[in-house]
Amino acid sequence: MARKWASAAVMLYLVIAAFMYWYIFNGADPQVPTVLKGTAADPATFLNARELMLSEKYSGIRNFLYFISTPYEWLFYFLILLVGLSRAIERWANSVSRWRVLQTAVYLFWLSLLSYIVLFPFNYIGYALGKSYNITTQTFTSWMKDEVIAFWINFGTMVVIVSVLYWLMKKSSKNWWLHAWLLSIPFTLFMMFVQPVLIDPLYNDFYPLKNKELEAKILEMANRADISAEHVYEVNMAEKTNSLNAYVTGIGSNSRIVLWDTTLNRLKDNEILFIMAHEMAHYVEKHIYFGMAAYLLLTFIGLWITARSMDYIVRCWGDVLKIPSVSSIGSLPLFLLITAVLLFASEPLSNSLSRYQETRADKYAIEMTGDSKAAVRTFQELTRSGLSQVNPPSLVKWFRYSHPTMLERISMVENYRPGTIGKSE
Template structure:
């Protein structure tokens, strides 16, 4: 925050001709406001974590459901789901403030209270409908399979992740947004030509009504196998010209052609496998429960405790993951620069930085730890070198 504030009143030399001082200051203020809220969110999250673990919150929830004398499996499902619902409820004010105060202040919010509540209920319903059976299956495996239950549970979770990657664009995403086939025939023809040059097969090119909730723009491809589709936010379509849109798409295709999705899936699988193996050991340790404020032991309590505390230790993986993500972004930029002119992607990125109020001067140490994308100046310099 201090670094961004210090550089608030001077546009970096590389952007002086394309980003106004007013836009640069807006991006700095937006970044600082989001950082302040993120700090509040961390404190709230810490308090909630301590209350539910060493503070005895999970123990209270567990005793409540144990009083109904249900089967261990049903009790375990109820304890986990009710705890997660309570935590999400406590964190809801942060999300409301982000949407209706910060995003509204900077002109990005298009959401309404009705839409926000509808989305929240739909997300909760889907989580219960999809996550509930998966949770029940994992708890049953923990109870029935033996010492190496974690290996089977990991296999099922990874299979479920791949299934959801296939189902998301076709069945889940349309519940939240409207996806319409790209109608601009000139742009569509250019994109299809690019796809042919890159050897990419897609089930279609769609425009998503992102402006329904936010003024931010983006593009992505999603799905696996026969469900792959290309998606442009309508805000992006309205902001970029055809050359720039083609360059942005080429960048996204670069992630596919350079197998970044597969590499991240493999990394995720290895991390998840390690996590399940660790849980398999921790679930048999008395101190794991007593040290985290739980007076009894069960598979459900072990799983719940691990789900809550694992992100704390996973923080140490963040800079490593971010490093590889930034490498992938450079590789995707290089791919786009090969199949389109680098200047087109540069122009698109500058517009995206400006329209999304992304700071051009992030703190180097903070960005190295947290950012999945290279800082603007470094990324633009890399592309500019390919133009010469």
């Protein structure tokens, strides 16, 4: 039976890959709607023919890689159970020590290493693709350094999470998922608090904005928005990418607004001020906290479904999957498989909520700056620097876009009338 299941899983993966190839490169229509042709939202008005061609090719390949690498990871988790490799690693880990935490660490190290090796081709192709299209400027050595850092951070975090998770499974076979969810609340808050000061600096250097004149303008705008801020931070991304970005990170006293130096180098002051007003909107409208609440709600539902699914699968097919019990550490690939599928299935909903917040932030920025022309130029430059697809296929938008498409953002800015935010739309 295991061989039939493996063959069926591989065949299903190939069918998914073939469908996504057809859909992205042949089935979807990336053309701009007729009503928007010739407007500022039409990429033909601000990209030359070569940039248009490159943006379509680059975006298409990146989207295809995403839609085949995601089920590829699921396939890995499924096959490692079927062939008994997870069970073999568990037995070896158990023979190393009597301490359960050490057993978990040993098991996780080999599972993480194997997972990284299996998924490395997709990671490298993504890196090489960015280099070939001049999006990525990072050297291979620097990229591998970031990969190693990420591996050890993820490994250390997973040792803590998995050790607690499987301890709960042994202590409460029925309600472990509820206890795990309750513990995830302070853990999530802790990670969001330390992210800007402990984790992010491992990858890049952060420092207060060097352009003090621009910083004064930003802080004055923050004061008008009743945001207490002492510094705006910039980060040295030019050595890694040509893309532009700015973001809000952290919570409480560790919250901060961060600008990439590429953004500072490529955009004019009024365009940067629009970006800053957009980021300030996330503070003013408490988007971080609403997003965190939505995440915790989805985690609650996801853990409940995962617990019920694992009980059923192990009870019915535990012998085939080489899983003696749910609380056995060898069941971890099943846990990761189910949660990964659930996370993917929830993307359209979470992305939809995020796009709503981003639209609100765009409108807030127009209200604050009163400069819709700067907003349009900003979105156009973001499109050019990242070779973004202005009008992506629907499936790509649902599963990949946490922000509105550039077509939607530019069109909204052109048609938005200041003074209407907060009113029924």
